[in-house]
Amino acid sequence: MIDLDDTDRALIRALLEDAGKSAGALGRRLGLSQPATWRRLKRLREAGVFRAPRLDLDHAAVGFGVTVFLGIKLVTKGRVSLEDFERAVTAIPEVQTVEHVLGMYDYRLRVVARDIADFERVLRRRIMTLPGVGNVEANVLLSEERRPGPV
Structure with a gap:
C-alpha cells in the first residue's frame, strides 16, 4: 500500500472524472507543473494504484x-x-x-x-x-x- 497525500488524492479524483486528461491539464487544475504531475502519475502507476487503462464502452x-x-x-x-x-x-x-x-x-x-x-x-x-x-x-x-x- 502506498501513502497518499492530499495532492495524490486530488489527482486520482481528477482522473476519475476524466482519465483522458493530459499531465499538463491535470497539473494546471492542481497547481502543479507538468513534470511534477507526470512524476506523481508514474509513481502511482508503479505502485499499482491504477490497474490498467481501459475503455468505458457504452x-x-x-x-x-x-x-x-x-x-x-x-x-x-x-x-x-x-x-x-x-x-x-x-x-x-x-x-x-x-x-x-x-x-x-x-x-x-x-x-x-x-x-x-x-x-x-x-x-x-x-x-x-x-x-x-x-x-x-x-x-x-x-x-x-x-x-x-x-x-
Whole structure:
C-alpha cells in the first residue's frame, strides 16, 4: 500500500472524472507543473494504484442494449473446482465481469446481450452448460448511475 497525500488524492479524483486528461491539464487544475504531475502519475502507476487503462464502452451504443446480473450457485464445489468454473466463464465474450462473492451465491456475473432473446441464448447455450452450475438468479439492469468511490 502506498501513502497518499492530499495532492495524490486530488489527482486520482481528477482522473476519475476524466482519465483522458493530459499531465499538463491535470497539473494546471492542481497547481502543479507538468513534470511534477507526470512524476506523481508514474509513481502511482508503479505502485499499482491504477490497474490498467481501459475503455468505458457504452454497450447500448454498440448494439448491446440489455445488461443482466446473474447470481450463480455452484452445485458442489468439491467435484468442480472454482478455477475450472472461472476459466470457462471468462471465455464467454458476453460475460463482462466475474466476481467471486460470499453469500447466497458463489459468483456474480455481469452479462451483456443485444436483447432478451440474445440473453436467453447466452444463458441456455453457454452459462447453463458451464461446469458445476446449479441455481441461477437473473436481475435485468434498468438504469445505472456511476459514482466514484471515496478517495
